[in-house]
Amino acid sequence: MDAADMGDDLERILLPAERLGARLDEIAAQVDADYAGRDLLLVGVLKGAVMVMADLARRLSLPIEMDWMAVSSYGAGTTSSGVVRILKDLDTDLSGRHVLIVEDIVDSGLTLSWLLANLRSRGPASVEIMTMLRKPEAAKVEVDVRYVGFEIPTEFVVGYGLDYAEKYRNLPFVGTLASHVYAE
Template sequence: MDAADMGQDLERVLLTEEQIGTRLDALAGEIDADYAGRELLLVGVLKGAVMVMADLARRLHCPVEMDWMAVSSYGAGTTSSGVVRILKDLDTDLTGRHVLIVEDIIDSGLTLSWLLANLRSRGAASVEIATLLRKPEAAKVDVEVRYVGFDIPTEFVVGYGLDYAEKYRNLPFVGTLAPHVYSD
């Protein structure tokens, strides 16, 4: 799927596939340096982080294991409900592990704040966060994020794993959705 396939649903491309790839290369370099000599467990947050986690993991040179967690504070709408539910828990014991949570986007920070506290309570040696996108102006709680791909404006974005009502995740870029799509 590309921009032409979206027709009038795409307002604009915010980040190109090339920009995302270049930034993931840089983030992988930072992560490799920070975790040199240590084993790293990447914890992807489903479903949005699938693209970020796959592409980031392939760029890393340090040994990694991967696990997935699904938590939800969204419905089919465009804003967080603030109520977190675990839909799929980890299969891995975190005791003594160095954990890097991989996110697609951080907006309010509510879900991530909850997730961070939850994973730290499981006995991990360290828990840090990497995200492709962050909306600083949308933050409702302060969450320390060690690796940030891009700070973006408070707009509803899709693509590269991000969806609206489960659509548009397979776009290779991040774009803004035309208001007519979600304003009925």
Template sequence: MDAKDMGADLEKVLLTEEQISTRLSEMAAQIDADYAGRKLLLVGVLRGAVMVMADLARKLHSPLEMDWMAVSSYGSGTRSSGVVRILKDLDSDLDGRHVLIVEDIIDSGLTLSWLLANLRSRGPASVEIATLLRKPEAAKVEVDVRYVGFDIPPEFVVGYGLDYAEDYRHLPFVGTLAPHVYGG
């Protein structure tokens, strides 16, 4: 699916497939340099990070393993309950490992801050974060993110793993939806 297939549902393309690919290649080169001689454990945060993690992993030359985690900080609605729940935990032992959390987007940073503390408590040699997108204006807590693809404005975005009502994740670009789609 590309932008023209979306018709009136797409307001604008924020980042093209080419821009994303180029930036992930640059991030991978930096990660390879930073972790030279060490094996990485990439930890993807489901479901949004699937596209980022797959493409980033293919661009890396470092030896690596991948694992997945799913966490939720939402109750039944769209407001955070303030409680983070692990829906799917890691299968890997983190003791002595170099862990790189891979995210699709960082908004408030609240859930990621909790996840970072949780993983650091498991005895890894290091824990860092790589994200494709970050919304600096939306941050509620300071989270040190080592690798950032793009800083974006506080708009609701879809594509490249990001969804609206479980749709649009498969788009090869990041864009904004027209207000009629979500009633905005």
């Protein structure tokens, strides 16, 4: 799927695929340097982080392991219920492990803050966070994110793993939707 496939549903491309890839190259080089000589476990947060995690993993030179977690803080609507539920837990024991949480986007930080505390309680050697996108103005709690791809304005974005009603995750870029899409 690309911009042409979206027709008039696409308002604008915020971050083209080339910029996303170039920034991931830089982050991967930094992760390789920071974790040299250590075993690293990447923990992807489903579903949004699938693209970011796959692309980051392919760029890393160090041997890594990967695992996935799915958490939800949204009930049936689009606003947080305030209660985080684990929908899919890790299969890996974190005891003594170096863990890098991989996220697609950090906005309020509420769910990520909870996830960080949860994983730290499992006895890892370290836990850090990498996110492709961060919305600083949307933060409700401060979460220390070690690796940030891009800081973006507080607007709803899709593509590169991010969805609207489970659509548009497979766009190779990050973009915004035209307002008529929300009205449907």
